[in-house]
Amino acid sequence: MNAVPLTSIVIVLADSGALTRECVEHALASDVPVELLVVDNGSTDGIPESLDRAYADDDRVRVIYNRANLGFGPAVNRGAAQARGARLLVLNPDCLIERDTIRRMAAHMDIHTGIVGAVVCDSHGRPDPASRRRDPLLRRSLSTKFGGKGDGGIDIRGPIPDGAEEVEIVSGAIMLMPRPAFDRLHGFDESFFLHCEDMDLCRRARDAGYKVILAGDVRVLHGKGGSSRHRPVFVSRHKHRSMYLWFRRHDPAARNAFVRAVVWLGIWAHFVLKVPAQLLRKRR
Numbered sequence: 001m002n003a004v005p006l007t008s009i010v011i012v013l014a015d016s017g018a019l020t021r022e023c024v025e026h027a028l029a030s031d032v033p034v035e036l037l038v039v040d041n042g043s044t045d046g047i048p049e050s051l052d053r054a055y056a057d058d059d060r061v062r063v064i065y066n067r068a069n070l071g072f073g074p075a076v077n078r079g080a081a082q083a084r085g086a087r088l089l090v091l092n093p094d095c096l097i098e099r100d101t102i103r104r105m106a107a108h109m110d111i112h113t114g115i116v117g118a119v120v121c122d123s124h125g126r127p128d129p130a131s132r133r134r135d136p137l138l139r140r141s142l143s144t145k146f147g148g149k150g151d152g153g154i155d156i157r158g159p160i161p162d163g164a165e166e167v168e169i170v171s172g173a174i175m176l177m178p179r180p181a182f183d184r185l186h187g188f189d190e191s192f193f194l195h196c197e198d199m200d201l202c203r204r205a206r207d208a209g210y211k212v213i214l215a216g217d218v219r220v221l222h223g224k225g226g227s228s229r230h231r232p233v234f235v236s237r238h239k240h241r242s243m244y245l246w247f248r249r250h251d252p253a254a255r256n257a258f259v260r261a262v263v264w265l266g267i268w269a270h271f272v273l274k275v276p277a278q279l280l281r282k283r284r
Contacts, residue, residue, distance in 0.1 A: 005086035005087060006034070006085040007030070007087045007088070007106075007176075008037060008080070008089070009034055009089045010037050010080060010088060010089070011024070011038050011092070012039045012079070013043050014042065014069055015045045016045075019094050019223050020051070020094075021050070021051070023092075023094065024038070026097050028060065035083070036060060036061045037079040037080075039064045039076070040063065041071070042069045071193035071238075072188070073187070073188030073189060073193075074193075077188055085179065086178070087177065088177045089177075090177075091174055095174055096220065098220075102176065104217065105218050108163075108215050113210060113211050113213055114206075114210025114211060115213070116214075118131070118215050119131045119214070119219045119220065120171050120219075120220050120222040121219050123221065127219075130173075132165065132169070132214045133154050133155060133168065133199075134155075134156065134167075135154075135250065136154050138251055140152060162216055163217055164216065165213065166211055166214075167212055167214045168206065170213075174220050175201075181210055185201065188201055189201070193238045193242065194239065195243070196243060200246055233278050233279065237271060247260075247263055
């Protein structure tokens, strides 16, 4: 009987909140062998240190201190560099997996698979549309923004199948990858500080000939990130920057200089318009 391979779980923290402890507990209760690499991006909430103390005698857990916020993708890459597993699970600290989550996601892997995602749900069990999406090409983004009908937008409509579905993008909140595929793709592109790095990785995986799979039969509870609540403008600024970076890298429409300029102006105008509401919510 073949031994079950080790899965290295990489969790990135940046003042991510108390749910992180529950996330770690759930991950360690997995019914497959796991190790946890908790990578801290300069948190000040004491959570990384408390985890370090709580699991000091558990050799499955390592806390890696960056002492600064390097961004999500760079932090994952640093965790992966110390990982020993044959598979990597990138997991948000506000996601709670079940004992069989990794095993069931891995069941959808074959030699052609680069990334497996799961259906991330809110506390009411509602699936997040980001669980499965199409590349956010300009024409699709405009269709989604202006309520276009049909299947021309970013979101994939219709029921989620109870099994594997090949898609263009899965949510970066939970991504399972064979280690050789992650290494061949050189991990996350560190040009993306925050947001869109998952879309970029999925696109590069497909371009390299790998399949991106949604495990439609695996549901994961996804809370709301503490970092976004504490620093909404900071997060939003990087999100908008990453949106433009993805557009420049992957959208054929970006070859046109005039279109590039219009998209750049549109993205940053959208950011500026959102700032007052974000500051107001932070005060509340």
